[in-house]
Amino acid sequence: xxxxVEWSIQDIAKRAGTTSRALRHYDDIGLLxxxxxxxxxxxxxxxxxxxxxxxxxxxxxxxxxLPAIADVLKTATDATGALRNHxxxxxxEQDRIGRQVASVTExxxxxxxxxxxxxxxxxxxxxHTQYKDEVVERWGExxxxxxxxxxxxxxxxxxxxxxxxxxxxxxxxTAAAGAGVAPDSDExxxxxxxxxxxxxxxxxxxxxxxxxxxxxxxxxxxxxRFAANYGGEAGATxxxxxxAIYANRNL
Amino acid sequence: xxxxVEWSIQDIAKRAGTTSRALRHYDDIGLLxxxxxxxxxxxxxxxxxxxxxxxxxxxxxxxxxLPAIADVLKTATDATGALRNHxxxxxxEQDRIGRQVASVTExxxxxxxxxxxxxxxxxxxxxHTQYKDEVVERWGExxxxxxxxxxxxxxxxxxxxxxxxxxxxxxxxTAAAGAGVAPDSDExxxxxxxxxxxxxxxxxxxxxxxxxxxxxxxxxxxxxRFAANYGGEAGATxxxxxxAIYANRNL
DNA sequence: CCTTGACCTTGACGCTGCGTCAACCTCTAA
DNA sequence: TTAGAGGTTGACGCAGCGTCAAGGTCAAGG
Numbered sequence: 001x002x003x004x005v006e007w008s009i010q011d012i013a014k015r016a017g018t019t020s021r022a023l024r025h026y027d028d029i030g031l032l033x034x035x036x037x038x039x040x041x042x043x044x045x046x047x048x049x050x051x052x053x054x055x056x057x058x059x060x061x062x063x064x065x066l067p068a069i070a071d072v073l074k075t076a077t078d079a080t081g082a083l084r085n086h087x088x089x090x091x092x093e094q095d096r097i098g099r100q101v102a103s104v105t106e107x108x109x110x111x112x113x114x115x116x117x118x119x120x121x122x123x124x125x126x127x128h129t130q131y132k133d134e135v136v137e138r139w140g141e142x143x144x145x146x147x148x149x150x151x152x153x154x155x156x157x158x159x160x161x162x163x164x165x166x167x168x169x170x171x172x173x174t175a176a177a178g179a180g181v182a183p184d185s186d187e188x189x190x191x192x193x194x195x196x197x198x199x200x201x202x203x204x205x206x207x208x209x210x211x212x213x214x215x216x217x218x219x220x221x222x223x224x225r226f227a228a229n230y231g232g233e234a235g236a237t238x239x240x241x242x243x244a245i246y247a248n249r250n251l
Numbered sequence: 252x253x254x255x256v257e258w259s260i261q262d263i264a265k266r267a268g269t270t271s272r273a274l275r276h277y278d279d280i281g282l283l284x285x286x287x288x289x290x291x292x293x294x295x296x297x298x299x300x301x302x303x304x305x306x307x308x309x310x311x312x313x314x315x316x317l318p319a320i321a322d323v324l325k326t327a328t329d330a331t332g333a334l335r336n337h338x339x340x341x342x343x344e345q346d347r348i349g350r351q352v353a354s355v356t357e358x359x360x361x362x363x364x365x366x367x368x369x370x371x372x373x374x375x376x377x378x379h380t381q382y383k384d385e386v387v388e389r390w391g392e393x394x395x396x397x398x399x400x401x402x403x404x405x406x407x408x409x410x411x412x413x414x415x416x417x418x419x420x421x422x423x424x425t426a427a428a429g430a431g432v433a434p435d436s437d438e439x440x441x442x443x444x445x446x447x448x449x450x451x452x453x454x455x456x457x458x459x460x461x462x463x464x465x466x467x468x469x470x471x472x473x474x475x476r477f478a479a480n481y482g483g484e485a486g487a488t489x490x491x492x493x494x495a496i497y498a499n500r501n502l
Numbered sequence: 503c504c505t506t507g508a509c510c511t512t513g514a515c516g517c518t519g520c521g522t523c524a525a526c527c528t529c530t531a532a
Numbered sequence: 533t534t535a536g537a538g539g540t541t542g543a544c545g546c547a548g549c550g551t552c553a554a555g556g557t558c559a560a561g562g
Contacts, residue, residue, distance in 0.1 A: 272549060272550065273548080273549060275549095276548065276549055291556080291557060317547080318547095
């Protein structure tokens, strides 16, 4: 009997369904040293090593990292603990991927409906992350997290309503720009008031929004995609100037 | 107005919710060069750069890689195509994670039922991957894939029945070892026959299984976990010797 | 004027798990 | 004997920055 007491590195690799390179790596990091090393430097493995390799590969397929595998094989006592940890990590990954899938799907859907969506989409993140720092600095972490949770907690219908206001403002600004109204005209200033009211309807963005509003105006002009929402460059310029004037007078 | 025409690297980083290191990286790879570089080497960014950064971070949050993001921002035409690709990748990831969750959960369940499960579990992969190469070499790819699909296509009940046979053999071997029966005794040889019949009930493992069976015996002894399934070291030794004798006489 | 401290710069290594050369022995079968 | 298959040890590459290290720059205070 005992006809195969040991195998070469390639044999072991193919038998276990991995590569010789991986085996050398496992040797390098001390995870699976060969049973014997020939005087020529060749690595030889026996059945015990093969079994250990099987376990390694099994755990690897379950997604564990090599250090984690080493732990499991070393302190064989706590195998379930390690797997349990790993499972919770997997669940987190599931959630994360799930959220990404939802976001990407939604983004694609919007882009397909042709609604200048990249801009709209940007708009969402806009009030939430872009000025996060500023909000936190001026009104504290509480205000920001309230604002953030406010948005996250909105129902789809509420979000839709909010976005309808965006659309309404957008078309009114566009129309005004098309009609060539002046930034300091009553019409433009009325729109500016609506715009600011709409903005300040977000909890966490109270009083002293002058610079905030002015900054927004700059952004609109800086980005032709935002500009597109307000009737192109002319529209964006109108919005910026009207907001600046309104902010100066009323805020 | 225009009070903030440009910002320092830290300001931009905090404002956009990232780090200065990331911005330097984006500069290095040409994804987002600073608007202006001072004579002192300092990086300065304006509103346009901030907007671009926002887009970068948005796409990054959706899980796209930096080269992919560069493509999207460069050829703004094909944004949905890129996202669609990414989405299918995300779906694959979901599947993969899902399978891992199932596997890990199942493994934990088994380990908790205390059934020497690590060994059982190993056992599964055992007949399927470990000898894949050998099976393929001797009986061809067809035989292997038949064997493999055989296992995969088994119903839960069938798998349970098969595992019941394992359990039955296990306890009988353990009992025999405890009674101190000799490897060449009728009792041990009867068990060996059952063992071999059980093994050969797997399609793809026909005739000429002598070396296969002998190799199994060695494995049982080499690994104390397998040994535990057969009544410890003494049991494993009994199994090995009995199988060797049986193989010599009958295979 | 000098110091302190905050902020900036350019390297360069580290992390994960090997794939993939490169340059060079060793063994086996014809 | 010679080709060809297989073995060895480096060492780079990948993704996306985190994290020192070593050293300029700038604004404010003693």
